[in-house]
Amino acid sequence: MKKMLSIFDALVTAGGYAAAFSGFVLTGVVVFGVFTRYVLHTPSDWTMEISQYIFCAMSLFGTGYAFKEGAHVRIDLVWERMPPRVREYLDLVQYPIIVCICLILIWMGGEEFWSALTQNKRSETVLSLPLWPVWSTIPIGGLLLLMSALSGLVKQLLNLFNPDHKG
Numbered sequence: 001m002k003k004m005l006s007i008f009d010a011l012v013t014a015g016g017y018a019a020a021f022s023g024f025v026l027t028g029v030v031v032f033g034v035f036t037r038y039v040l041h042t043p044s045d046w047t048m049e050i051s052q053y054i055f056c057a058m059s060l061f062g063t064g065y066a067f068k069e070g071a072h073v074r075i076d077l078v079w080e081r082m083p084p085r086v087r088e089y090l091d092l093v094q095y096p097i098i099v100c101i102c103l104i105l106i107w108m109g110g111e112e113f114w115s116a117l118t119q120n121k122r123s124e125t126v127l128s129l130p131l132w133p134v135w136s137t138i139p140i141g142g143l144l145l146l147m148s149a150l151s152g153l154v155k156q157l158l159n160l161f162n163p164d165h166k167g
Contacts, residue, residue: 005154008147009068015144016065022058026051045126053134060141064148067098088160095153102146109138 033047066072079087113135115121121131 001154005151008151012064012068012144012148012151015061015141016068019058019062019065022054022061026054026058029054049123049125049127049129053129056134057137060137061144063141064144064146067145068148068152088156091156092153092160095149095156098149099146099153102142102149105142106139106146109135109142113139 029047029051033044033051036047037043082090113132116130116135117132122128123131
């Protein structure tokens with residue numbers, strides 16, 4: 001069990017690093033697009049489409065890592081005033097919801113990915129890029145978030161029912 005949790009955590013962390021790297025690439029693409037448009041007065045056709053694809057990957061790959069690190073949205077003003085034990089039990093409520101969302105992302109995103117791949121769907125732009133890479137980010141991101149949620153759930157349960165456990 002511990003080995004599986006460490007594998008999940010490592011994959012989620014790798015997704016977080018991929019998201020961070022994507023942020024640097026996205027910044028470069030946007031800066032290049034702005035430079036060519038406003039300095040060279042020759043806008044690049046590809047920068048907008050590529051930046052949208054990169055943003056999708058960055059958002060979806062980083063979600064699992066953000067959840068793992070507790071960087072997701074919650075109302076801290078109320079949260080901080082609750083006793084720690086109440087917070088631990090309330091944390092358990094989020095896991096079934098997140099697992100359901102992940103399963104939907106994996107299933108429906110996987111269907112769209114498969115459809116784009118097998119039917120060779122392409123973007124309706126000048127570049128006519130294949131759409132399967134961007135659609136693949138949805139089930140991959142869903143899987144990373146699912147691994148993060150399952151790892152967090154197991155750790156939370158171990159901490160609740162075995163306070164001596166260090167998770």
